[in-house]
Amino acid sequence: MSGSPRRAAVLLVACVLLPPLTAASCGDEPSGVTVGTAGRGTVDEIVEASGAVTARAAGTVTAPAEGTLALLRVDAGDRVRKGQVVAVVDSPAARKRLDAAAEARDAASAGGVPTGGGAAGFTAARQRTDASAGKAFAEAREAAGEITDETLRTALLAQLDAAREQYAAVSAAADAAVRSLERGVASVGEAVAALSAAQRVQARQAYDLAKAAVDALTLRAPVSGVVQLGGTAAAGTPSLTDLIAGADPAAAGAPAARAPLPGVDVAVPEGAAVGPGTPILTVVDTGGLGVAAEVDETDVLLVKPGGTGTIELDAAAGATYEAKVRAVDLLPTTSARGGVSYRVRLTLGRGTYADGSPAPGPRPGMSAIVRLRVRQAADAVTVPAGAVVSSDGRNVVWAVRGGKAERVAVSLGVQGEDVVQVVSGLDAGQRIVVAGADQVSAGQDLP
Structure with a gap:
């Protein structure tokens, strides 16, 4: 809050609350x-x-592979x-890939290891098995890499x-058996x-692995x-890459992206083509809304969890x-203007209007102004x-004694938006200048 609005508010309060003789001086x-x-x-x-x-x-649910959205079981607004x-x-x-893997699995279960050709035949069979394993692992890694759900x-x-790792162990055992066969140490049956x-x-x-990809x-x-x-x-102007991808997916290396059209729902309908990473829907947990506030470094040490x-x-x-206040982050963030601030996370409670009627439930992303009560002084001189001005590096108040202005040094405690606590230098009931203090000089006659 800037200095001018604060002083204006104090002036209004002073004019309303002061004794009749003093109140007349406002006008x-x-x-x-x-x-x-x-x-x-009390000062907050x-x-x-x-x-x-x-x-x-x-969490956003995305398509794990290129294909078609065959079934959409929920609609916008549903709870899941x-x-x-x-x-x-x-x-x-x-x-x-799953069908081919199933056939290979069945064939392996039925046997098929060559017994002719000696050790060379066994070596060739082991190399083919290693090659098949490598291909399956590569395809599985490629399929997993396309999934955006972390x-x-x-x-x-x-x-x-x-x-x-498991295959590496059995492959090493097979290799050892073949080598033993070559040296005449192991039998053909063992190999x-x-x-x-x-x-x-x-x-x-x-x-x-293929079944996991299908699942x-x-x-x-x-x-x-x-x-x-x-x-x-986020809404905004599409980038050049987005425009190119919308016009020609192949030009930007994008998998069949649908270009959004003005006035058309961008949600993917049933039966639509999707590519790896295409967002299908997003689930938002609104069961416990909170607020993330950016508190300046000059104030953050006053903010405590539980406040x-x-x-x-x-x-x-x-x-x-x-x-x-639920938590205060330890690491800072830097604003666009270069200032340092710290994120304070708060639990959001119920809201009311001035007349006591309930306020509507907010939605994630709405802008908020946060006012945190960081210190309080009860039964304090205020x-x-x-009324407080700075003079020669000290906080002073103009007291009225004998009808004349007298400069009094004060020590301040808790400082609120409209009033401040005076720890020493003044007593409650002491007449003081509450507005226009910058226009007062020592010894000036005052009402």
Whole structure:
């Protein structure tokens, strides 16, 4: 809050609340000097910051592979539970890989390791098995890399790494058996058994990885909450790359992207073509709304977890919401103007209008003004903020003694928006200049 509005508010309060003789001076005193008294009361120190309403969590469900949105089980505004099936993507390529892997698995289970050709035949068979395993691992990694859901992608990559390690062990055993056969140490039966085990493991792993990719086509809600169709892309002017991709997907290397048209819903309908990463829907958990505020470095040390405050929203003029500090970040953020601030996270409570009627529930992303009560002084000697002036590096107040102005040095405590606490230098009831203090000089006659 700037100095002028604060002083204007103090002047108005002073004129309304001062004794009759002093109140008349508000309108009759040509110099604008107003005399009142030091009071006693409670002072709240407020830290003000800008912020935005935040949801507890949100997650966007995207297509894991190129295909068609075969089924959309929810609509905008529906409430879903975490893990609930919300959509199914049909990917012919993924299903084709699964069918091929199933055939290879069945063939490996039936045997087929050559017993002719001696050790050279076994070596060639092992090399073909290694090549098949490498191809299956590469395809699985490529499929996992196209998934934008970090949790699902991480799970598939972990499964892939475990399969690779397991196959490496059986492949090494098969290689040792073949080498032993070449040296005449092992029998043909031992080599056949080792190589058959490697082939079965490779085929089963290829099938499991392909099935995991197909299972990923069944999309589930990442969190519990409310459905919003499409992704969360910010509105704005499309970039040149976006325009090129919309006109010719191949030109920008994009997989069949649909160019949004004015007035057309950008949500993907059932039956539409999708590519890896195409946003299908977003689930927003609005069960516990909060506010993230950016507090300047000069104030953040006063803010403590558990502290309380109020929130005002641009979208709900006249309403005030309760808030409680949940946490204060340790690392700073830098504003566009170069200032350093720290993010303070608050729990958002209920809101009311001045008449006591309930305020509407806010939505994530709404702009907010946060006022945090960081310190309080109860039963304190108080003066209007405009009564305190700086002189020679000290805080002073003009006291009225014997009808004349006298400069009194004061020590300040908690400083509110309109009033401040005087720790020493004044007593409650002392007559002082509450406005126009910059126009007063020592010894000046005052009412």
